[in-house]
Amino acid sequence: MSSENLPPDVIKRVVKELKELNSSTLEGITLLPCEEDITNIEAVVTGPAGTPYEGGYFKARLILSSDFPRSPPKANFITKIFHPNVSKKGEICVNTLKKDWAEDLGLKHILLTIKCLLIVPNAESSLNEDASRLLLENYEDYCKHAKLFTSIHASKPIVDINNNNNNNNNSENTATPTSTTSTPSITTASTSSPVKKKTETTTSTTTKAQPKKSLKRL
């Protein structure tokens, strides 16, 4: 749940961080718009070169609780990823988000930590036992497997899809701002080409609808 309750100074801090994140493009991290609710932050982490995640686009979500920054944001991968420290549900195990959390750690720091995790997986704090075991036993196999996951689940650039849609749907969405017109599920970006997605979008009310996103291109 997001928190309407954040004190003004915390909101200001978050807004500032978002501004900073947007103006200084962090290499390999792109913020997705989150205007409706800035306590629900989504970003795309590009798989770092030289890792089995290279060429992948991984969507992650940070949720700020009502007592942020006293308690750390909850971080999850939405895109599937084969990684020792990411559970199948997308939960991420890094100390930054738990016992090493400090109030002055910014969103930027968290996103960079997540990106670093893609470069340096830690088999010992395992959340995905298969990935950990493979990493410990046979790095080659781990790489191959993770690459395969990347190619299947994370191969399509997420931001581009959105931008395309933004431009195309712009006029109708401004006209009916509260509509829940569905847009393609970003999480399953791999399943079809952007073109096919759009056809789906206009015709279907499938479960992949993302009502939340329909307004950001207002």
Place this chain on the structure above:
Amino acid sequence: MSKPMEVEQEPKIDDALYSRQLYALSHETMKKITSTSVLVVGLQGLGIEIVKDLSLAGVKSVTLYDKEIVEIKDLSSQFYFSPEQVGKVGRAEACFQKVVDLNSYVRIDVHNDELNDEFLKKFNVVVLANQPLALQLKVNEFCHSNKIHFISVETRGVFGQLFNDFGEQFTITDTNGENPNSYMISSISQDKEGIVTVVEEQKLQLLDGDLVTFKEVNGMSALNDLPPQKIKTISPLTFSIGDTTNLPQYTSGGYVTEVKQSKIVDFKPLKNILESGENIFITDDFKFTQPSNLLVGFQAIHKFAETNKHFPRPHNKDDAKAVIEIAKSLKKADDELDEKMLTQLSFGAQGDIVPMQAILGGITAQEVLKACSGKFTPIHQIAFFDSVECLPEDLESLPEEEFQPIGSRYDGQIITFGKTLQTKIENLNYFLVGAGAIGCEMLKNFAMMGLGAGPKGLVHVTDMDTIEKSNLNRQFLFRSSDIQQLKSQTAANAVRVMNPALNVKAYSLRVGPDTETHYNEEFFNSLDGVCNALDNVEARLYMDSQCVYYGKPLLESGTLGTKGNTQVVVPHLTESYSSSRDPPEKGIPVCTLHNFPNAIEHTIQWARDTFEGLFKNSADNVNSYLTNPSFVQSLSTQNPFVRLETLSSIKSSLIDRPLDFNQCIAWARLKFEEYFNNTIEQLLYNFPKDMVTTTGTPFWSGPKRAPTPLKFNVDNPLHLDFVVAAANLRAFNYGIKAETNIDVIQKQAANVIVPDFTPKKVKIQTSENEPAPSANTQQGGDAEDDQCDTILSQLPQPSEMAGYKINSIQFEKDDDSNHHIDFVTATSNLRATNYAITPADKHKTKGIAGKIIPALVTTTAVVAGFVCIELIKVIQNKALEKYKSTFMNLGIPFFGFVEPIAAPKNKIREGWTWTLWDRFDVDGDITLKEFLDLFKNKHGLDISMLSCKVTLLYALFTDKKAKEERLKMKISKLYETLSKKPLPEDKKYLLLEICCNDTETDDDVDVPSVRYKYRN
């Protein structure tokens, strides 16, 4: 079940009643308390505070002694006297019945005969409250030689003094009440000075000379059997334990735990202390001359009273001079007298204010508990307190007349602060947020002060909670007959009895964004201030932001066991509550929780999460699926696996739902297998016990403990506990009547057929051409998505099950019959057994799982007293340095008073600074463009970001087309559109936050919030 009669049983402690106190004191301490008899001499405001706290704490007996007849002035702080008793009844008699009603476990007596030696001998602790010095000396002498713990405490206006004499060789068994530290070991060297290294990420909090014990050490296992060892610290991770050369080599594992050491102290009689000035306990590090001055000051006013048969008269300059003269004759040669302080003491010597009684009374009650239990370090030996900062600034120049009693119940307060201030207090409008522990104390204080009792005065009190048994131990306005009643209403009624003139309005609406139509602008504008009595940070932050917004003073406080703090927030003067925060909460890493627990906290958290998942979330999901048409759609923003898991759980809840209790038992039995056997087997299959990492170290080492699967054994009580609790909760989910006969459940559980488990081998797919194994995917579609579709097609349509609902279970820690804590305890302990972690009993588990905050009535009373002192300063608009934030720990003991931090000044440009109390006011409703232009032209500020609550209305990075659209929109419409929330009917303002640059310099500047009026 009948048991043979047992004779002379130890008194049983009522865990439900004393719950929060037990978490602060322990059962062992509680046993000592319940066998302690206390005599309290003197039953004005100070005495009754002590008696109240001790009765709630649950001592064996309290005997009241005070034969003086009730005076009207006593009603300034004696909350159990009524005006009808004035001039008629003895003080002890007058309050007896109300004290009896506080706690049925405590015997209350009134003593009306002489205070002779035979009588005194009956008690473990004797307390004198505001008694003549001669009596103090006499009783103390007898107590000292008869090994009776003696405390004498006094309050005179804003001054207080406490003296302890617990005899010679008094043993303190626990000096601070903290849990002994325990550390995981990573290595121990074989050496003349054997060095123990603890696992990283822990910080050693041990000192040279501390004693430690070892357990579960492998290899050098002889250490486990050794008596406590003395250590020498070396580094933040290492310490030495002496010669280990003769011990076998350390291999792995083990914990080292601090052994708490007791301490023996000697107390001297009062006479010696007054003569020598030794053993003064400093309460305020910044008041250097206070102790020596008050040491003679208190003696001086007693001497004055002995001569004149009364204490110095209110605000009487002659009497004050006489007191100073006496003080001069008593003081040590090199001590300097602070005549101003002595004058203040003399002026108010007959004063009687409830905040001081609460502070000194609360502290004294805790000292009594220390005396009888040895728990916590006592004040050694004499301590002085003063709150001179809350006296009127121009005290000495005010006329004597101002401070003369008028025959009112507030005379004690009038003597201290004067009539003008008294009238002001009576006509205040205050909002008390919370009627729990601090709230009850605060209401009592308000009633005695007359706050809100004047024609224009009013106290608003709100609390959404109802009264529970565990509240009665410190929320003293409630009786067991009030259980289930609303706290606010009950508390308001109780204090109306204490002072019928009090205007108090009770609400049960919680404070928050959703109740702003009730606690609206008009409401806040009517207030003089807000007093928080809350138990959570979220509500505190909310009230803080409201007070900043409306420019109201806020009194803030909190307690944790013997620790307490207070903070005063004054508009345009101090920083606000949210300006500084408590240290962040450290969570448990997800992987530790899931796979590598190494402490009981980890298994308890896991058990608590499991409870939530099994009995609440799955029921909620089913109910949402059945009633909310967009539920399935909303799942699509989730991670595919989460989505699949949610749908699977709905499926199993709906399609595989139990029809009778036997099926619940079977389900529970299978859950046992899944959690404590299969999952562990699978983990060990993935990471065998002998696995070695790439660096050559064993995988299962350091903080990672290798688990062992459990074989279900129906005769093992722990195993059966799990089945009973899980089956009952499952049955509750489905409204199935539970079986209460354990034998039947046991038999059923034994008969459940459990499929064999074989660990799954992970098929590792390394090429896209291989056939995809289960966890993987096929090209063009996610396995999870396909599975989700399959499940969705199997699920009954919501319309087919109209009206069907699963009972979602809300975790409730304080009901002993609901199986919630039983489930968490059994689950946690079974998992602890898997990982060879020492299990925890139900009490401890409940404390951790329920995040129970230890609480003591003593700390609460003291904190509420300090808050009222600040309140009195606030209404006099005191300067910053007169206010105090308080930090204290009654257990160590420690008191710290610091000046609040001034509201930080932010600079926008030369000649333009602001604080958190400032803001822009913009009259709308205008378009975004007009708004941006306004700031550019009027203030020279270029806005780059604009937000309202959590919604971002405008940002530099908003794409061009959208920006153009937005610029034309009115701000109110823009907010409505983007946040998808309609603007409330009855509100006029939005609070906007802006980020901007100075148009001149293009520097990023910090600016205040904007109060934007969008409607008239």
